[in-house]
Amino acid sequence: MTALQQALSRCPTDLLIDGKWVPSGDGSRIKVVDPATAEVFADVASATVEDAVAAVEAAERALPIWADTPPRERSVVLRRAYELMIERREEFAALISAENGKALADARAELNYAAEFFRWFSEEAVRLSGTIQTAPAGGYRIVVDRAPIGVAVLITPWNYPAAMATRKIGPALAAGCSVVLKPASDTPLTALAIGALMLEAGVPAGVVNVVPANRSSAVVSALLAQPAVRKLSFTGSTEVGRILLKQAAERVISSSMELGGNAPFIVLADADLDAAVQGAMLAKMRNGGEACTAANRFYVHESVADEFSAKFAEAMRAVRVGPGLDENTELGPLVNEAAVAKVDELVQDAVGKGAVIRTGGQAPDRTGYYYEPTVLDNVAPSSAILDEEIFGPVAPIVRFTDVEDAIRLANDTPYGLVSYLYTTDLREGMRVAGKLEAGMVGLNRGLVSDPAAPFGGVKESGLGREGGHEGMLEYTETKYIATDW
Incomplete structure (x- = not known):
């Protein structure tokens, strides 16, 4: 049995x-x-x-x-x-x-x-x-x-x-x-x-x-x-x-x-990019992206954006997609057909506004409610994917040059559940974390959930x-x- x-x-x-x-x-x-x-x-x-x-x-x-x-x-x-x-x-x-x-x-x-x-x-x-x-x-x-x-x-x-x-x-x-x-x-x-x-x-x-x-x-x-x-x-x-x-x-x-959440994931110029990609995979792909704590928007400093997006796309491309009950599967299907339709609508809107698909970008031709692990680069500020909870395996990347702009963009949402931040400068990390409007902050961590910690958000x-x-x-x-x- x-x-x-x-x-x-x-x-x-x-x-x-x-x-x-x-x-x-x-x-x-x-x-x-x-x-x-x-x-x-x-x-x-x-x-x-x-x-x-x-x-x-x-x-x-x-x-x-x-x-x-x-x-x-x-x-x-x-x-x-x-x-x-x-x-x-x-x-x-x-x-x-x-x-x-x-x-x-x-x-x-x-x-x-x-x-x-x-x-x-x-x-x-x-x-x-x-x-x-x-x-x-x-x-x-x-x-x-x-x-x-x-x-x-x-x-x-x-x-x-x-x-x-x-x-x-x-x-x-x-x-x-x-x-x-x-x-x-x-x-x-x-x-x-x-x-x-x-x-x-x-x-x-x-x-x-x-x-x-x-x-x-x-x-x-x-x-x-x-x-x-x-x-x-x-x-x-x-x-x-x-x-x-x-x-x-x-x-x-x-x-x-x-x-709901709309979690920003900020990568500063001095971040350890390998650690940031590992954290991004955890923050984005835990539970297939179907989590209120999932990283929803990636703000990456212009000086490291090319390298980060390339490494992130490579990691996403390697994810094995299949039935959840298959031991080899790393990403199962979304919960239902409506979920797939919503994710694809957000992706196509972003691409229509100039986003570049680094990997994925569509639902595979197979039975079940699947969507490919997707990385979108150079996402336009007007894209709906930056305002709505994706609830799927899609990562939109926005580039920035000034840290204060990244903080402003991260906070420009009615939601405030969790934020993620990667930097090797702990003093700067604590400063930025203090300015992020979120009930929880993952500082150089892609996972914040812990039964011993108070879980919850601010704003809506x-x-x-x-x-x-x-x-x-x-x-x-x-x-x-x-x-x-």
Whole structure:
């Protein structure tokens, strides 16, 4: 039996509500398509509005039980979830690759990253501390405590079906909250497999509920309308984030938003170009470019632009493209046909405005949703590819001569999730990093994600932080008690 067959045999395909696997209220199903073949290989239950309400009610019943569970016991459950996920690494990787399309190497990397959130927050669960101080005027004490915020609605995207789920479930459970997870319709299997794993790890019934739904708008609206829901955590596009913030405002629901990005990758004149190319490959091609943290715009100093673009194109040209489940594949297909069409539209717009194709530049003639690794040089400032999130394996290069111009160009966007910068001058690197309008900066690094670090953006890239100690605090309310003794 292959890893995928084993994963599918273990993965439930109904809704997880109150610790039970139940069919959709109206019997509807979501077809799951393999992007490498464009063929349906599984189907799962699609939640109705009534199912969503039932999930919240289950979470509400479970909330006081889980909130009163000692932190050490919550920690043990999360640690067990980590261990189970690592034990089944190959099964999860195959499942992720099958429904998302990403190469197995990327899927394994995601699985390791996803599991680490369970391990990190298993350790943080016992560190949810408050403070005690004497009031400055004297006469009484200021006691500050942290309480679970309540039932949390978690909405995750398709590009990291495991990691975006664990990055939300981990801190929520560590803080003592119960959750309702609504995964992306393109990738519901991984979320359901995680739900089953949580039950096996010892999570009480109702603490974790999973409700895939292809009628997302109606289901999410119903979730947010429930009085028990006090937290919304969403990862996805800024456009959808705006809509959800408006809905959350109706009931003043605490909201964490990890939204779109338009990450600049700056190469200064003194950069180590081999290191910069290596970092560029990681920042651009991790997850096939389908990541909010993916380098989206490359600003390269004129004096090194020819050499950098040549080396970058050479590295991109060498990437092996194929089905995600093939061990030799380094770049799998994009998630669906619409994704390919969007990427190609951005490339053709740039080329029409004068960009030079160094490698790639088209969708290959093969079954599945593929796009060639692409490097575009001398991209015009008016090109749409510089303003929109590419979400594909395409790297547009813009040349600059003045560092301050590069900073201005990098910041000339409503987004501010992550920026990348390469230079051998650490003092200059720290100076420029300080001027970049981003929640995260990779200085001589093409990867910034770490479960122990606060992940999040500024401007229209989001609200709040995930990961780190801050990630758990997002699921708490601060309670101040004035007393004397």
